Amino acid sequence: MYFSTALVVLASAFIPGVLSTCEDFAGGHTYCKWYGTAPACGTSKFEVGEWDGDEQLKATTKRYSPRELLYYNRINEECYEDYGNTCYGGGYKRLWCKSTPYLLTKEETISAGFAAGSKHPHQKPTVNIEIDLN
Numbered sequence: 502m503y504f505s506t507a508l509v510v511l512a513s514a515f516i517p518g519v520l521s522t523c524e525d526f527a528g529g530h531t532y533c534k535w536y537g538t539a540p541a542c543g544t545s546k547f548e549v550g551e552w553d554g555d556e557q558l559k560a561t562t563k564r565y566s567p568r569e570l571l572y573y574n575r576i577n578e579e580c581y582e583d584y585g586n587t588c589y590g591g592g593y594k595r596l597w598c599k600s601t602p603y604l605l606t607k608e609e610t611i612s613a614g615f616a617a618g619s620k621h622p623h624q625k626p627t628v629n630i631e632i633d634l635n
Contacts, residue, residue: 522603523580525559532602533559537594539586545595556597563593 522534537543547558560575562584571581580596588594 523577523583525577525580525598529600531557531559531598531600533580533596533598534603535580535584535594535596537588537592539594540589540592542588542592542594544592547595553597555601556599558595559598560596561593562588 522532525531525533536545542562544563545558545561547553549558549561551558560570560580562570565573565575567576567581567584570576571578576596584594
């Protein structure tokens, strides 16, 4: 029990964007999630405003810090607080939003790309952590 609890705590420290979501009400109610794990957060082939399936890329920290995104009303306070740790080495986080909530199930594999820094379907993770909650 101690080992699995420690693993969950350790995993959640490295993958805050996977375990937290924020809601945005600008232009309609959407649910948003940051992709990218510090310190090497990865990149994206998508530009802000583009769609990938049912998700739309709302914002990135490629050119602006999370504080600047908040200041310029590109993100709200809730999404700002969910941002997590800063990216280094040329990578950046991406805020993807969709109209339905993000759900985590017990069977879901939590992927943490420590090098690529993403769990998004169009990027290949480099490390997989599986946590069985049974």
